[in-house]
Amino acid sequence: MKKAWLPVLTLLLAILWGCAVAPPESPPQVDTGVDPNEWVRIPAGEFLYGMHNKEAVIEKDFEMMLTPVTNAQFAAYLNEALAKGELILNEDGVYIEYPGEPFEGGKHEVEYGPGQYLVYPLGTIEAKLEYKSGQFVVKPGWENHPVTMTTWFSGWGYCRFYGGRLPTEKEWEKAARGEDGRPYPWGEEITKAHANFYKSGDPFDHYWGGQGETTPVGFYNGETHLGFKTEKAVSPYGLYDMAGNVWEWMLDTEEHNPHLHYTHQRILKGGAFNNYDYDARTFARNFAPPDYYDFTTGFRCVREP
Amino acid sequence: MAWLKERLRYIFGSTKGLILMASALIALETAFMGMLSGPMAEWGIRDIWIRLWGMRLDPSHREARIIFLYHTFAIGVIALETYMITGLVKMKEMHKVGINAVMTVGYLFVLVFGLAFAYWGENWAFHGLFIAGLTLVFFAGMWLAYALWPWAKEYRLPEGSPYWRLAGGLDGERLAWFIMAVATLISAIYGAVPGSYFGNGFEVFLSEDIIRIPEHTPMELAIVGHLHIMLVDIAVAAMLIVFRWVDLKGRLHAWATAFTIIGTIIISVGAWVIVPFRPIAHQIINVGAMFLMVASLFLTIYTWRKQIEIGLHKMGIEDKPTLGQKLKALLSDPLPVGATWQMMYMNAVVTAPGVFMAIKLDWLRQWLLREERIGLVGHWHILAAVIATILLLYYGDVVGLKDKARKWYGWGIVIASDLAFFAATLFYTKRLYVSVSQQQPLVNFTMYLLDASLFLVLVIVAALMVWRLVDLFKPEGKWTEEWRDPSLKPIFAEEDVR
Secondary structure, X not given: OHHHHHHHHHHHHHHHXXXXXXXXXXXXXXXXXXXXXXXXXXXXXXXXXXXOOEEEEEOOOEEEXXXXXXXXXXXXXXXXXXXXOOOEEEOOEEEEEEOOOOOOOOXXXXXXXXXXXXXXXXXXXXXXXXXXOOEEEEOOOOOOOEOOOOOHHHHHHHHHHOOOXXXXXXXXXXXXXXXXXXXXXXXXXXXXXXXXXXXXXXXXXXXXXXXXXXXXOOOOEOOEEOOEEOOEOOOOOOOOOOOOOOEEEOOOOOOOOHHHOOOOXXXXXXXXXXXXXXXXXXXXXXXEOOOOOOOOEEOOOEEOO | OHHHHHHHHHHHHOHHXXXXXXXXXXXHHXXXXXXXXXXXXXXXHHHHHHHHHOXXXXXXXXXXXXXXXXXXXXXXHHHHHHXXXXXXXXXXHHHHHHHHHHHHHHHHHHHHHHHHHHHEOOOHHHHHHHHHHHXXXXXXXXXXXXXXXXXXXXXXOOOOOOOOEOHHHOEHHHHHHHXXXXXXXXXXXXXXXXXXXXXXXXOOOOHHHOOOOOOOOHHHHHHHHHHHHHHHHHXXXXXXXXXXXXXXXXXXXXXXXXXXXXXXXXXXXXXXXXXXXXXXXXXXXXXXHHHHHHHXXXXXXXXXXXXXXXXXXXXXXXXOOOHHHHHHHHOOOHHHHHHHHHHHHHHHHHHHHHHHXXXXXXXXXXXXXXXXXXXXXXXXXXXXXXXXXXXXHHHHHHOOOOHHHHHHHHHHHHHHHHHHXXXXXXXXXXXXXXXXXXXXXXXXXXXXXXXXXXXXXXXXXXXXXXXXXXXXXXXXXXXXXXXXXXXXXXXXXXXXXX
16 A cells, blocks of 8 residues: 555646646626727827836827727637738638748747748637638637737737737837836736736636636726626726736837847737736736747737827 | 853854754745745735735835845855855864854845845845845855865875875865865856846846847846856755765765866856857856766765665674665665755756756747746756755754654655655646646646645754754753764764864
């Protein structure tokens, strides 16, 4: 009996690795009253940027989406862009033509030449969109949740399609924290009522084995949803979900940020539902290659006013 | 008053008292700060802890706090190792007393004022006292290097010495101690320069956060070099302490010492040249690390052989022991065997995954930075914890644990910490086995196992500390024995020939 621990441990590990975490069923509906089609004007001007509050300037006013792009918005885009021939539908997903980036042969540099790049994968259990009868539709209940499983190319294509682009890191940070260098969009402190982060106790927290899920955009609007009391957690310009929920892709390439010389890695901001609260600080950064996607990656767009 | 004076004299005036205090403070700090960690935040304990102690944690200064925390731990361990070194290596009494005194003031300043500055309101006077503490620790280190000067006549080895003897009777092991001390001092300066640069204006960063930015400034690279080499220097010091503890001698002593010297020099140079020669720095470091790992292997072979020999002798078996009897003899004392086992186990949970990640870096870079960061942080946290367990196992022998207490303490630390390291390794390599959405069962399992195992280690250390605390109230406790005989004795020594 004493020698039984090894096989027991092995079995336990095998079970742990073997047991799949079931994808969430239709989530409870929450109407937050926040319109994801709204845009907000962000004024040009000086602001404090990055962890060390460096002085920076945004030269021109711009507009930013009030919330991250939702599943419903992204499904509409896929259908419209496919119909116009701007996307390519393959068996494993939807692709877009990208002109490519210069390859400099740097250490660990991966080549992103001209070609087709993934915009949305098909057949994954994490996806909230499915392709049915020649149309992309949102699985019931996920319409007003932020779209995930998006690559950088998804944001690049989506924003361009509607006359905008992804925000640069500086634009995003100005929009998120205003001019006074605050760490969170709403101020100095974060609580579970402010944002969707790991184990923050929201009604979607139990999904994926307790890893959490997205909350509908604008969920943290000061109201009580499904018995969960929220704070009105908006940025100084009124933007929702600038902390937590999904990582948001930034436009920045070497062209915008010399520090990204030959890496092709992209910056993501805001933190996601499965990250600790410190990742939701406005200056916190994540990186990923532009073709990376998982159930935490989303985006929002900016445009000229 | 005399009662208190006697105890304070023991704690501050004897090597064993100083070791006890440093061990207790590091354990207390670990338990206290552990309450702010990830799982504690999930359970809501972190918030209660912050309120309870009136901590003031500015979210913008998290990275700076972590840097202070690392320094308070590292300097505590450096103090602990210094006390052990002054207790184990021959040097003039004046040097011993002086080094220990300066080190004690220095590390207490670092610990108290470093934590006070970082976690209780950023009072800049405390910051100054923290820097003053670091300066004193550096000065104690310089004094230690001077005291370890291997070419002094009185430290030459006689002909026929069982220890590695170089030309003119130069003590090879003393040379290793000296090189370790000097390398540590240079490495400290290597961090102090960029530390001052970034500290001026509070522009701190964690190295793991900038790993995906391909081009770094010389100052950033110096920080990366500093943090790597300081941990290595602390590890080399721990290994040399075990050399003395098990009284390593003979041919294996020569090989292990030579490899330690070569390894320390190569790995230090590798870390220092990261600024001008970044592309080749890691190759140099790998070569140095290889020498150090082989040195630890020689040490382990010696220790296990010796333990088997002594164990069999105690069991009354002199002729042709069976494999089972040898194994029983080997496992009869968990302290020296456990300490060297930890050095070998380290290869499974630190070296192998580290090499794998380096080889598969392009694959790793296809994931989010957060995944890579977990790997980097997990990797070196385990190495730091392995060093801590080795020192704890040695401390178990220093305080003279015997019989069942020795076995429970030793095996408890080895098994519980190794389970924790196993869990942490599974956690930080999880992307090899599961996708992001499917990871939660593995995350839960590894986190619970990690926390439970580390908790067990802390309980074992706490039990030892409570025993020592209670002992201090006894008029003729263990502490009086240690006060009368403060020397640190090798475990396997037949005679003290050094």
